[in-house]
Amino acid sequence: MQTSPRATIALTGLAVMGRNLARNIARQGHTIAVHNRTTARKDALLEEFGHEGDFVGCDSLEELVAAVQRPRTIIVMVKAGEGTDAVIDELVPLLDEGDIVVDAGNAHPDHTRRRQQALEEDGLHFVGMGVSGGEEGALEGPSIMVGGSEHAYTNLGPVVESIAARVDGTPCAAHVGPDAAGHFVKMVHNGIEYADMQLIAESFDLLRHLAGLEPDAAAAVFAEWNQGDLESFLIEMTADVLAHTDAQTGRPFVDVVADAAEQKGTGRWTVQSALDLGVPVTGIAEATFARSLSGHEVIRAAAREAFGSDQAAGEVDGDLVDDVRAALYAAKVVAYAQGFDQIVAGSREHGWDVDPAAVATIWRGGCIIRARFLDRIQEAYAADPDLTTLLTAPFFADVVRESLDSWRRVVVAAARAGIPAPVLGGSLAYFDGLRRERLPAALIQALRDNFGAHTYQRVDGPGTFHTDWAGDRSQSEA
Template sequence: MGSNLARNMARHGYVTAIYNRSHAKTVALIDHHGDEGTFIPAESIGDFVRSLARPRKIVIMVKAGAPTDAVIDELAPLLEPGDIVVDAGNAHFPDTVRREAVLEKLGIHFVGTGVSGGEEGALNGPSIMPGGTRDAYVWLGPIFEDISAKVDGAPCCTYVGAGGAGHFVKMVHNGIEYADMQLIAEAYELLRRGLGASAAEIGKIFARWNAGELDSFLIEITADLLSHTDRHTGKPFVDIVADAAEQKGTGRWTVQNGLDLGVPITGIAEATFARALSGRKPQREAAARAFPDTGEGWAVTDREQFIEDVRQALYASKVVAYSQGFEQISEASLQYGWDIDLGSMARIWRGGCIIRARFLNRITEAYERDPNLPLLMADPHFAETVGRSVPAWRRIVGEAVAHGIAAPAFASSLAYFDGIRQQRNPAALIQAQRDYFGAHTYERIDRPGYFHTDWSGDRTEHLQ
């Protein structure tokens, strides 16, 4: 992604200095792509820094964690006040906050920047989410907006907020991505098991869906993947891929932060746990021996209705994932003082990034109608479309349970929907239990204050 981002900048007319710890990679970039713009290759980090005009604008694209710290430690002594260092990797936002504080003492701007779109996006136009100071964005904004993806002429880049805001938003983007991918996988499995359909047949269903309101990059590539045949075996490609999904940590960070903030991002959490479960091969094998599949058939009687039910359940569950993600961003913005514009986040995710989808236009419109929208799902448009999908959603989750098919993201999303719309839920009993065994107190619905009942005594109630 680093080399492609450099090529993107050069293609847009920016003189681009490049340096890699392995000089052979720098030479290879010049040999293969040197005619795409003006590059200044450097053999040492000192030469690299000296080649830059002030204020120096340096973009780091290395592995998150210790490697990023190592590069910053090497750069810092060579820089001057006013210079700008951009970390465009998948950093954990607390690391960004820490790094910014260290470099701020040296007068150096540190800008944690989320970049989404993979290698192709980096080259042809990614979605870019810069944090840091507004002063730094004055210098970086024109460049980043120029090289970003464009939708309806608008750049998929905007200033996100101070400190770690840029990397935080990218983290939540990735959490939504986890949920989106898991939901698509569950839809595939339901279609496979329910219809007995081949991968290629299901690929055609996804291609059809991509022509409607589910139009998105992930649906598009799913249709392509399912139509692909393995050259070595002649089997559907998806059938020869190991069923243990990898992860690099952003999903876990999102879930951990959701717990810290007290935001119920249940769909994202279930998707993250589903990846973890997929990798527990010894445990899965033990469970398969202990609880073998009975082999009972599942004969869907109305093929087209079933396909439509899965489509509607997928759409409604996706709305839940995005709604939860935007609530997490909103709560983080409030607690960390970032002042993030939620509508702008939806807008810059419309192109370039992995979760780009048609309905991000609808999300942008929802926040334009009400910038203080407390719950995305409650926007009139989404309330109507999700409400219309509920019967199909319930049928699909019921069918999955009845036939022993794991659909954790579908099921948890439906449970969230039912939980969030309840005017009164059973948490009242939990509060009573906590007071009973731990004197943790409770609130009443008829008068203010916190109360405790003397459960082991005469059961009198006391205002605390």
Template sequence: ELADIGVTGLAVMGANLARNAARKGFRVALNNRSNEKTETLLAEHGQEGSFIGSSTIAEFVASLAKPRVVLIMVKAGKPVDIVIDELLEHMEPEDIIVDGGNSLFEDTRRREKTVSDRGLHFVGMGVSGGEEGALEGPSMMPGGTRQAWDRIAPIFTKMAVSVDGLPCCALMGPDGAGHYVKMVHNGIEYADMQLITEAYDLLRTVYGRSAAEIGEIFAGWKTGDLDSYLIEITAAVLAKQDPQGKGALVDMIRDEAEQKGTGRWTAQSALELGVPITAITEAVFARALSGRPEQRRAAEATLGGMRGGTLEAGQAEIDKIRDALYASKIVAYAQGFEQLTVASKQYNWDLDLGLIATIWRGGCIIRASFLDRIREGYASHPDAQSLLLQEYFSAAVLKAEQAWRDVVVVAVQHGVAVPAFASSLAYYDGLRRTRGPANLLQGLRDYFGAHTYRRTDQEGSFHIRWSQDGTEVKS
């Protein structure tokens, strides 16, 4: 009997997705560049379902029912192109190649073209939820043709986790849409984690609370508006004792963040598209600064560390930090969704923002009850200009606004950096201005570069002959 789906690339993600599919009752063909991983998977988990092992791509493709569905889970980048080329030698028109790795959406657009030119379908699918999600039910964001989706939907919607009966897997749009949505998901994840880190830093550094105490504070936030996976695991990490017996584990971990690049990609794309995503970008920069410990040590020695002594944190201060975190988080998500809106227009993807919020509710790292509010918001206002203008969120930020300002003031006075809190607030304040200060910018640009300006009272472009008689000319 032939397989329903084939998985090539059996490192942690591929192996777990293959097992997930088999456990859901699908017959799964297995392949990996080196045979060892295939054999290990069959030996250790072969009894979990129906698998067909293979040692060559030809054998692998031959073991699949037509039209064939192959999921590629190899290392992102060049390996994906190598595997696609190999598959194309053996697969036939109407077959479907799905790339489930963290590929850059532009690569996906290019690959989609190559594969569809050969008469096959290409689906670029973002997979979120890490190793555990892959096995137990991830959130999956496929991009491709409707025809390909109709064929693969019965398999992938069954593998994905479901929330309130809705699978966290749906067609996002054509070509690179799925990988783009996954990229922005990761960008939002960067911002979310940075905001959590800033709340922790204030409590730890300015208010002198212990890691365990802060863990309890976060545990208390799990039940309110902030209820989310990231808040839950923050409480767990802060509560963890050092297995080597030196107090709280978090106090023993080096403060140098690493990154794989999806946050950077999100920021790069936002810069290309001209979308202000301050929280995500600050999160990427904060990781970069954290990665320069020598420079930071030298700067602290020369310029001094925190200003002033520690403060007492009563319930009022803790509540304010929670409110600041929530308001900043709303801004970060509003910015991420705006980026999706702009990209959707730019690439003709017709993204459904409510659907995106729906499939992010389970399986993925940013899963949160908050996403239900976003989903409801887009259901009632599909064309809202910003998440911040949807009733629920505008009421929430207005309610948190004073606390948010107070928290940023305390941070600034104590010299403790809160780039994501502060830049979210700056974005919010910039957004609430019918008339901002860019009039002066335009004046300056006209002065040194004759870039012209537009007037508030008349149509057309104007220029001042700055270095001549100072008169205004209409151009």
């Protein structure tokens, strides 16, 4: 048993993400104590990768706590929800005032807030730390979004900044705010990721079924796009996946993958949070529902039987490939703008003081949604921290203006051909809704007053009013 504490940090939970994060920490010169509920994983880590750094293997949480210098910092990398609660409940009696517990999983921000408040009563610091980049990012350099107290980040910061990805010498890790700010920002990151992937999938669908490009040819198009303004990790990965051939059948790999996309919940949480905050994240919502629709195989089969599955003969105007590129770019701008709108709204609601420019900075490398235009997002918020919405920043306003005709042609072509493009189309509707001088919401509010006396306001003066619809239709001030 380890008796003298020499580790500077500890980690429990050695599944793929936890193991790779522990290896990354050790590689950066930190002595790390490691533990797993089943000791076989801990033993395998030490046997295979023990040479990469200074690990302290522990067979129990008691040993883990004893191995770490005070104030102790212990990272928890276990299944979100009840699994995390179980580990925390077991850890807390072993810790001392001022120690820090870090949840590095995908936790719901409300759960993080609850845990933070509970541990605070015991004199402990709880950190909700969002980690993006998948298993490769965890090992080679993720993007890290830390929430919690300044005291906690003073101890944790040097470690996370040393293991994070770096862009232009700047670590892609930051203390984004107190409380659940870190997990909230990570949640929205994942929501944007949902929209981004759905947009890419819709674009491929159009390239294939309207432009007639088979997956290998579409792969070449995405690879070309990745050399320009659309450069991003997801575009690069799309080219790689579409170029891959299935070894068993010789068919394009994308054609042998079942067309039912799964989800772990972060997209759904993002949409639910946006509804609570009153922020219209239509791109993220449509992407989340598109995944849900893909999994409803029985309903889909019934619809095919009733209506057939043939596409209409779509009429393509102009250069479809260029139009799809422009539409994809504009709709991606909308998705990121909506995500940042939600971060700003959440920060205001909870008093977190999250800096959107700092968020864009740490998303430039390591994370799944890293993209060239995050530099532009960082510049936009640095120039105007009170920016109303990213869409109106000069660079992005120009992008949308230049893309608008192509965007409309693509949405029309998809509708004519019967090819679903919910995020491309929904994002265009969102854009058009924002810029309309008058929306049909006036009729909705009048109907609400008619059936439920919900009142209305007038455009020609202040006040709130109700019309006596069942009587003489006189107006009275509410």
